[in-house]
Amino acid sequence: GAGVSQSPSNKVTEKGKDVELRCDPISGHTALYWYRQSLGQGLEFLIYFQGNSAPDKSGLPSDRFSAERTGGSVSTLTIQRTQQEDSAVYLCASSPAKTSGGYEQYFGPGTRLTVT
Amino acid sequence: SQQGEEDPQALSIQEGENATMNCSYKTSINNLQWYRQNSGRGLVHLILIRSNEREKHSGRLRVTLDTSKKSSSLLITASRAADTASYFCAYSGGYNKLIFGAGTRLAVHP
Numbered sequence: 001g002a003g004v005s006q007s008p009s010n011k012v013t014e015k016g017k018d019v020e021l022r023c024d025p026i027s028g029h030t031a032l033y034w035y036r037q038s039l040g041q042g043l044e045f046l047i048y049f050q051g052n053s054a055p056d057k058s059g060l061p062s063d064r065f066s067a068e069r070t071g072g073s074v075s076t077l078t079i080q081r082t083q084q085e086d087s088a089v090y091l092c093a094s095s096p097a098k099t100s101g102g103y104e105q106y107f108g109p110g111t112r113l114t115v116t
Numbered sequence: 117s118q119q120g121e122e123d124p125q126a127l128s129i130q131e132g133e134n135a136t137m138n139c140s141y142k143t144s145i146n147n148l149q150w151y152r153q154n155s156g157r158g159l160v161h162l163i164l165i166r167s168n169e170r171e172k173h174s175g176r177l178r179v180t181l182d183t184s185k186k187s188s189s190l191l192i193t194a195s196r197a198a199d200t201a202s203y204f205c206a207y208s209g210g211y212n213k214l215i216f217g218a219g220t221r222l223a224v225h226p
Contacts, residue, residue, distance in 0.1 A: 004158075033213065043204065043216035056213065091158065104149060104161040105214060 002026065004108035006092050012114045013082055021077045021111045025094030032075050033095075033105060034067060038088035046090075049075065082115045089113070120205055120217035128223045135192040137220040139205030140185075148181055148207045149214065150190050159204065162190075195224045 005024045013019050025032050034046040045059040049069040060066070064083075069075040079086055089112050093105040120141040129135055141148070147166045151159040165172045165181045165188070172179045178191040192199055202221050206214040 035214075035216075042218050043206075045213040045215070048213050059213065089157065093159075104164055106161065107151075107159040109158040 004092055004094055004106050006090075006108040006111050008111060009109065010112045010114075012116060015084060015115055016081055018078065018080045019082055019113065021079075021090050021092075021113070023075045023077070023092030023094075023108060025073065025075070025092070026106055027073075029094035029096050029106070030072070031095045031105075032069055033093045034075070034077050035091045035093065036088045037091060037110070041088075043091070046077070079113075082113075084115050087113055087115045120207060120215060122203075122205060122217040122220050124220060125218070126221045126223070128225065129195055130225050131195060131197055133195055133224075135195050135199070135222055135224070137190045137203055137205075137222070139188045139190070139217050141188075141205075141207050141215070141217075142186065143207075143215075145183070145207045148179075148188050148205060150177075150179060150188075151204045151206060151216075153202045153204065153219070162203075192222075195222075197224050197226050200224045 007022045030051045032049045035043050036046055037043045047067045048056040064080045067077045089110040091110045092108045095103050095105045120139055122139050145167050147164055149164045150162045152162055153159045163174045163177055163179050165179050167183055176193045181188045200223050202219045204219045205217040208214055
């Protein structure tokens with residue numbers, strides 16, 4: 001079946017511009033996550049959506065970052081006034097409803113963002 | 117930082133040899149997972165071990181978990197060139213996010 005998809009796969013933008021990154025999770029998965037992977041920082045959690053609950057935004061690095069999930073499916077991560085330190089690979093993951101003992105996450109191929 | 121630690125940072129072996137990677141973490145966990153990443157893009161889930169389990173097998177993979185030492189290991193037996201990738205441990209204290217280790221870069225030479 002279809003996995004998690006992300007678009008665009010690559011994005012080059014000028015410093016100060018806004019960017020939108022899109023994630024299409026696996027159909028039926030209620031949980032959706034955004035992570036960022038940059039050199040020297042490893043993989044960092046950004047934000048988590050679970051069903052209709054309020055999202056966990058504890059990983060967002062600044063108020064320039066925001067995300068929404070419409071209709072419990074597609075999610076968009078928006079970075080306003082991009083800075084060079086925002087350059088990274090942005091990974092989206094989804095997982096099915098919570099089960100006892102934990103669950104795996106299914107990752108998309110990522111969006112490589114380069115801020116010049 | 118809550119980030120887990122992995123060692124070694126890089127590992128280079130010959131095909132057919134075994135590869136062992138270690139992960140240490142800092143908090144209590146519900147489960148610990150291992151992921152593989154090729155070419156710096158999407159991660160692929162390999163195996164999940166729950167906090168009440170001590171060992172788990174999946175094909176050529178063997179994972180151990182020692183909650184008293186807050187550590188886990190991933191063993192890949194009879195490695196192949198196709199196993200060349202970065203391997204990450206990730207753990208969850210709750211249901212909402214994974215905390216990743218720094219990763220081990222494995223190179224398997226034909």
